[in-house]
Amino acid sequence: MAELVTGSKTPDPGVKSAMLKALYEVVSKAGSNMSDTSRSTVLGLANSDIEEEDYLMAIANARLLGALLKYLPPESTNGLIRKPSVLNLNAVLLESPEVVIEPFAEETVSTICQGISQKNPFISDNCVLAAGKYLLTETGPKSFETTKPLFEALASVIQPGAAIDTRRLGLVVIRTVSRLHIELIRPHLALLAPKIFASVRDLIIPIKLSAEAAFLAIFSVVDSEGVVFEKYLSSAAGMELNANTKRSMQDYFRRVALKLGAQARERKEAEGGQGGLGLGSDEVEDEREIWSVGKVDLGEDQLGE
Known part of the structure; x- marks a missing residue:
């Protein structure tokens, strides 16, 4: 352990990356067996300042911190959790969600929402991913009021x-x-459906495709065809839709959504239950992107992922 920590402090980026990756593997697989001294040493390393331009090292440190937190006493983690960097927040939600969600659910949601509203695309994009992690994890409260x-x-x-990528x-x-937790979405259909529909004919193809996929998913079109959509239209939320929007949405649903x-x-069915809209692997790619830290390209290895 000491050798790995020492090696991680080298100025050589290749060696440093290899050492951090090895440390991450040790902590994530055997963190419970580490001594208090070793945990403290790794915490100091993971929480050390990184040069702004050293993006990959910042991601590596965040992943290391996320893996370590579940093995630390609360008094050692509170300060890190209450004022997390956007990368650390994503890493903790990935590696140790119970540490941040259960005791700090309200603060975590507030931090994510504030980040999503930021004009800086790096912050907003990564906080959108953090929202995805929060909603997908099995940890913590997921009531209507909590997720609203x-x-x-x-x-x-x-x-x-x-911003285009934030939208996507x-x-x-x-x-x-x-797709994975439709029970979380249904109470918010009145909020989400019109916003998603506004992008299904977008001229930017990645937005259009993502909006189509989201529109089909919120109404469970693949499994239920028009059942959920018709219930939505006859509900109070559907009745409140602008007449032109409602007519346009009905027309789109009939002409496009049902066919898709x-x-x-x-x-x-042909793929044995796998696949979805577009490429057969699109759902897997979506999940991988949400669970990533730092938005590393989907094809790249991310600390052993």
């Missing part, structure tokens, strides 16, 4: 006019949460 601020924040950035990520998160749903259903 997260969905409101996501709804605010998927609309036309927001927001739609990816909503689509994935709908049928195609996805056929593909899913």
Whole structure:
């Protein structure tokens, strides 16, 4: 352990990266067996200042910190959790969600929502990913009131006019949460459906495709065809829709959504239950992107992922 920590302090980026990766493997697999001294030493390393331009090292440190926190006493983690960097927040939600969500659910949600509203795309994009992690993890409260601020924040950035990649990520998160935890989405259909629909004909293809996928997912079109959509239209939320929006949404659902749903259903059946809209691996790629730290490209290895 001491050798790995010492090696991680070298100025050689190749050696440093290898040492941090090895440390991450040790901590994530055997952290419970580490001595207090070793944990303290690794914490000091993971929490050390990184040069701003050293992005990959910042990600590596965040992942190391996330893996370590579950093995530390609360008094050692409170300060780190209450004022986390956006990378640390994502890493902790990935590696040790129980440490941050259970005792600090309200603060965590507030931090994520504030980050999503930031003009800095690095912060907003990574906080959208953090929202996805929070909603997908099995840890912590997921009541309507708890998740409402997260969905409101996501709804605010998927609309036309927001930063392109932030919009796409927001739609990816909503689509994935709908697919895996539709019970979290249904109470928020009135908020989300019009915002998603506003992008299904977007001229930017990645936005259009993500919006189509999210639209199908929130209404469970692949599995339920038009059942959920018709219930939505006849609900109070559907009745409150602008007449033109409602007519346009109905027309789109009939002409496009049902056909896309049928195609996805056929593909899913042909692939033995896997696959979805677009490429057969799109759902897997969506999840991998949400669970990433630092938005590393989907094809790259991320500390042993």
